[in-house]
Amino acid sequence: MHDRMRTLKQVALAGVCVMSLAQAQAAVPEECQTVRFSDPGWTDINVTNAITTTLLEGLGYETSIDLLSVPIGFKSLQNNDIDVFLGNWMPAQQTFADQYEGGYERIRANLEGAKFTLAVPQSVKDAGINSFSDLDKHAEKFDKRIYGIEPGAPANNLIQKMIDADEFGLGDWRLVESSEQGMLSQVNRAARRDEFMVFLAWEPHPMNLQQDLAYLSGGDEYFGPNYGGATVYTLTRNGYTETCANVGELLNNLEFTLDMESEIMGAILNEGEDAGEAAQQWLSQHPDVLDTWLAGVKTVDGEPGLPAVKQHLDAR
Structure with a gap:
């Protein structure tokens, strides 16, 4: 009898583990677990992409970056071939913004001045x-x-x-x-x-x-x-922040500064650092920004995002 009860407990525990794993995997839809970015080849967008992908990877996401000209980037948003574009300089890109109106969503300004x-x-x-x-x-x-x-x-x-x-x-x-x-x-x-x-x-x-x-x-x-004078906006493909709400929360939180971008760009252009390395180093030196950027943001498996990203940065 004792052995039978122990077996039942083990089965129940295994069931709980399977259910917990399933819940974790369901925390973020599968289509959202890889976040696809566009980069027109500009160092400032190399920087903001690197910052954002570093945060996402710390949250357990996969990321990819496609090198695309601005018009192709807009077209790719419209076709759902990419998810995020952090380099919508306005009013310089007004022509493309008008041409592809309805084919993307503007989330927020990520850089002023x-x-x-x-x-x-x-x-x-x-x-x-x-x-x-x-x-x-x-x-x-x-x-x-x-x-x-x-x-x-x-x-x-x-x-x-x-x-x-x-x-x-x-x-x-x-x-x-x-x-x-x-x-x-x-x-x-x-x-x-x-x-x-x-x-x-x-x-x-x-x-x-x-x-x-x-x-x-x-x-x-x-x-x-x-x-x-320009403002830089974050764009996504249509419906992205509704489907991928957790990434949407992060994108809604992200706001950069001129000094931050110039500093990281200097590390890339002058010191030959990889964009990812430069971003990781800057984030490690300025952890205070994480409190705002990761407010309300979870990991892929639904855990609090802030400690996970800090651990990710410490481990690199």
């Missing part, structure tokens, strides 16, 4: 180049070139639109498309040689700390007021 427009080395400004309207007066010194970033970037489209419209007398100028790193290498060379160069610049970015640069005024019609 960003800016981007054309800039020159400070030595060029000192020579009298203060605004867009000054460029063509010194066209030969600039070799009639404006340096942008990767092909397909909305900012490049703005520059090309300006050239096509012959704004500021720039109709015979040429947009030079390159990678972010290629453009910045050219900026470094021009600054060392005191050469004239006009290029796309933005903040957050360590270029603002490393380069003595000057943003040009007068481009409000194309880049917006306040030197292209």
Whole structure:
């Protein structure tokens, strides 16, 4: 009799364990257990993706990041091929936001006070180049070139639109498309040689700390007021935060700062650190942000998220 009772208890305990495991696995729908991100190849989005994926991995999620141009990223959201895009710079991406309206959801602003427009080395400004309207007066010194970033970037489209419209007398100028790193290498060379160069610049970015640069005024019609003052938003595919409510909670909590992003970007660009390593190091040094970011957020198996992420960071 005693053995039979013990056997029944073991069966019951096993049943409880199986039920607990099933409940844990059911805490997050299977389709939500891998979170798919888009990255247009910009270091600032490398940073915010790395921060967010580090947190998610600490919560027990799998993550993936696809390198996609902005328009392809919007299309991928519409097609449910990706889940999250942390790099919706507005108003620069207004054209794509309008084109794919209804094909994504805007969750919240994740960065305020960003800016981007054309800039020159400070030595060029000192020579009298203060605004867009000054460029063509010194066209030969600039070799009639404006340096942008990767092909397909909305900012490049703005520059090309300006050239096509012959704004500021720039109709015979040429947009030079390159990678972010290629453009910045050219900026470094021009600054060392005191050469004239006009290029796309933005903040957050360590270029603002490393380069003595000057943003040009007068481009409000194309880049917006306040030197292209921008807000960066988090987007998801339609219905994502309803289906994947726990990740949605995290995304609703995430808000970054200019200094934070520039600091981590500096570790990547200047010290050669991997984005994930740089993000993990920053999070370990600034654990206070976790209280806000992980408020109400659970692990994949439904446990409190904050201690799990702290343990994950300590173990790396």
